[in-house]
Amino acid sequence: MLIEPRRIELREEPAPPPPAGGIVVRVRAALTDGTDLKTYRRGHPKMPMPTRFGHEFCGDVAAAGEGVTGLAPGDPVMCVHTAPCGQCFWCRHAQEELCEDLIPAMILGAYSDLIAVPSRIVDRNCFAKPEHVSYAEGAFLEPLACVVHSLRLLAPAQGSTVAVVGNGGFGILHALFLARRGVTALLFGRRPERLALARELGIETVDTRVAPIADAILERTHDRGADAAIECTGAVEMWEAMPSLVRRGGRVSFFAGLPAQARVSFLASRLHYDEVQLLAPFHFTPADVREAFDLIAARALPLARLLSHVYPLDRIADAFTQLDAGVGLKVLIEP
Numbered sequence: 001m002l003i004e005p006r007r008i009e010l011r012e013e014p015a016p017p018p019p020a021g022g023i024v025v026r027v028r029a030a031l032t033d034g035t036d037l038k039t040y041r042r043g044h045p046k047m048p049m050p051t052r053f054g055h056e057f058c059g060d061v062a063a064a065g066e067g068v069t070g071l072a073p074g075d076p077v078m079c080v081h082t083a084p085c086g087q088c089f090w091c092r093h094a095q096e097e098l099c100e101d102l103i104p105a106m107i108l109g110a111y112s113d114l115i116a117v118p119s120r121i122v123d124r125n126c127f128a129k130p131e132h133v134s135y136a137e138g139a140f141l142e143p144l145a146c147v148v149h150s151l152r153l154l155a156p157a158q159g160s161t162v163a164v165v166g167n168g169g170f171g172i173l174h175a176l177f178l179a180r181r182g183v184t185a186l187l188f189g190r191r192p193e194r195l196a197l198a199r200e201l202g203i204e205t206v207d208t209r210v211a212p213i214a215d216a217i218l219e220r221t222h223d224r225g226a227d228a229a230i231e232c233t234g235a236v237e238m239w240e241a242m243p244s245l246v247r248r249g250g251r252v253s254f255f256a257g258l259p260a261q262a263r264v265s266f267l268a269s270r271l272h273y274d275e276v277q278l279l280a281p282f283h284f285t286p287a288d289v290r291e292a293f294d295l296i297a298a299r300a301l302p303l304a305r306l307l308s309h310v311y312p313l314d315r316i317a318d319a320f321t322q323l324d325a326g327v328g329l330k331v332l333i334e335p
């Protein structure tokens with residue numbers, strides 16, 4: 001439980017009963033991510049505290065509810081923490097990522113021994129984990145679905161050059177997936193150990209403490225600017241700089257969110273005269289989760305390389321103290 005900012009407590013609770021049509025998962029691996037760290041530091045409007053905590057997980061079916069077919073206790077599963085309702089205006093208009101019941105019905109509590117997964121998620125966003133995929137890799141289903149959705153919206157052309165700003169887990173995942181799609185990714189960041197990891201994974205990196213982002217992009221694009229740029233830092237100043245990084249006719253994707261009341265500004269002429277397009281992908285659809293599952297099952301990306309540390313569940317508070325101090329990338333929590 002996250003009790004208040006920077007205070008995590010472990011609580012003993014009775015095992016949850018399996019929901020009708022749903023399952024209870026015994027968590028074998030959970031991951032930390034940037035949203036968890038932001039929530040840890042300042043809370044989250046959609047997660048009033050005290051709250052269950054953690055949303056990326058993978059494990060085994062501990063119990064199956066009435067009406068569940070195809071999954072039995074002991075089966076390894078990969079699921080995400082949401083599923084669209086299938087009935088609301090947005091679901092009926094092929095924008096399931098905006099489903100009005102998506103966030104209200106999300107499940108939290110990946111940092112626990114057991115988590116109940118309702119029928120809607122079991123039906124639409126849950127998969128049997130292949131044997132050759134580790135639990136830790138399986139727990140990447142949710143973050144990878146976000147990246148799949150992000151690039152579905154951006155739709156970068158093969159051979160184009162895309163600047164990825166921010167070298168956290170999502171920045172590196174974007175760069176890896178872009179490269180797989182035949183796109184030249186340039187990753188910008190200022191954490192030396194993360195830039196070094198990205199280079200080991202074959203990604204071209206630029207240290208923003210050394211070179212201004214705009215100069216480095218112009219140098220590599222015949223002074224035109226990038227074909228597209230993806231914001232993965234969640235900083236207002238960076239959001240405001242993004243439209244200046246792409247070429248005329250380029251596209252900007254604001255992947256990392258800002259606080260709900262944040263305002264940003266940039267030159268209007270970049271939009272009107274230069275036809276720069278602005279996008280802001282949110283969450284994912286079941287089709288994105290399916291594609292992320294296929295990528296993981298095919299072991300298409302070196303996901304395990306993003307794991308910087310492993311902690312047992314009873315040291316979850318230490319894991320976040322360390323992340324808060326700027327150490328680590330994605331931490332694997334093993335109950």
Ligand SMILES: [Zn+2]
Pocket residue numbers: 084085086087088089090091098099100101102
């Ligand atoms: Zn809906």
